[in-house]
Amino acid sequence: MGSAIAVCAPRGKVLHLCYLDESGTGQVLNPGVADSVPVMVIGGFTVPESQIKGLAWDFIALKKQFRPELRKLPALSQVVHHEIKGETIRKSFRRQGRNQRRMAHGFLDHLLTILERRDCRVMARIWVKQDGVVNDDAAMYAASVTALCANFEHYLAERSSSGVAVLDSRNPSDNVGNVHCVTTRKFAKGGDPMPHLPESPLFGHSDTHLGLQIADLLVSAVLAPSAAVTYAGDLTGNVHCHPEFVEVRDRHCPRLGKLQHRYQAPTGKWTGGIVVSDARGHQSAGKLFVPTVTAGTAPVEGIPGQGSSLDLVTAATAPAPASPAM
Template identity: 85%
Template sequence: MYLCYLDESGTGQVLNPAVIDSVPVMVIGGFTVPESQVKALAWDFIALKKKFRPELRKRPTLSQVVHHEIKGETVRKCFRRPGRNQRRMAHGFLDHLLTILEQRDCTVMARIWVKQDGVSNDDAAMYASAVTALCANFEHYLAERSGSGIAVLDSRNPSDNIGNVHCVTTRKFSKGGDRMPHLPESPVFGHSNTHLGLQIADLLVSAVLAPAAAVTYAGDLTGNVHCHPKFAEVRDRHLPRIGKLQHRYQSPTGKWTGGIVVSDARGHQSAGKLFAPAATAPDTPLGFPAQTSPEDLATAASFPRTTTPAP
């Protein structure tokens, strides 16, 4: 049995270059983990939270530590702050998080949309098609291992939740046969303050993939808070490691797919731009700073896990 946790960052709202906080990308993604590693993953992450938020060590119950979230948005803000130490702390936290994923045999997957200026987008359709594609990626991953799995989505609201999984449900229970036989059920929903896996997915999507994609594909939006120049450090330092955690495979037509897929309607650039080697040596990590209180938009292009295709 395997678990897949998925979360999102950004919306399909129209991108307005004149508005400094207009969001240029929408990212839906997360990670998979073997059932045999779930408990160890959880305890690793709890220890990480306590390491970088020492006040959590004084919480009297485990449930309080789990309930306290270190949000990806908060980590992302650290990279925009002028203090170098705060950026180093945030990078150190993400370094440790990726080490946990590597040690617990996890894989990372995502769908990234880069929006065009002034173009209306179907938010619901974008999310639903991403969930369907990610579940198809998960299905292939499970089939290779002759295993089964459950996908857990961060709950939004009842009406959105229904639309987000409807495409998966119809693929599973249509008269034409089950197209995702290794998923015994359509994706289920959880709340991030009670699911450590969803907290990790939020950090991956909101603190790493979203800022890295924004600065890479929409860096020309001068002054936009989502395209801060320091986000290039996030991409250069952490995306090479994430690239090695992808589950990549060839479709029946021979096309490589899976892992992190980018649909760039703005500049029609490939996902390869996300995985450039780090430009500088990483800083020594410190601690974590105090936390303050449809269809693809363009032809999808993705980047191989390795330079040599797997057989």
């Protein structure tokens, strides 16, 4: 029988968790196919140990506001198990009904307020693909995980803290390849470049980890559609570059920009946070964070009580999740 591994912060130090998920693949981008995916995004957020329970309860309350039927479930585990997927929120923005789009924006407004309140930091690696070019999906994912762990390491070092990264589990063969590069760097001869991460990234399942559910929402509902419409908006008729995603970017990405951990590398170049590798147009990540139009509604402050009347309750009539489009 297997045994659990406990990772504890040294006495007097704060432990941080980093939850990471992905959206999209390295599959060849075909501009003639409406659902061909133009971007691959790997990212998530960090949270201090002292804020984890508060983050969890805030998110559970938001899930109950978004899906009122969850309030009737007899067990907390059932509420945790019920996932509100980022791709479902993303599809709401493409629907004609204004109420569904308004509900989806309201949900993300409240989610970002939770991250701001709980001292979280956001990080991601965004890959923008060229038409017809074969990409190495495994290498892209592994390079992203390595870069994000390096970002996390710098954040921890500044605070003399330790941390653990948790990735959404894919399958055993992919899992090994995704973290092997971090493992070999940590335990190779010549010193550990990530001493504030006592272990290589671990794996969890999103239906049991609220942090992974939040990471999925950040990546699939905000960053992926925002990046697609920003860096591949010339793809006419592509469902991932829907015009409504402009409002997703303009309304929510400036808030994500303020949650980044950016720092200067030894070369003097700024790095960290949300990094874009744009093979298509060679544009910078800065385009994500400066609104091109005035967002429709100002962000809502705070997380309301479960009994308050919000537009979010209209989500009760939202259709069941369909098969992922990204």
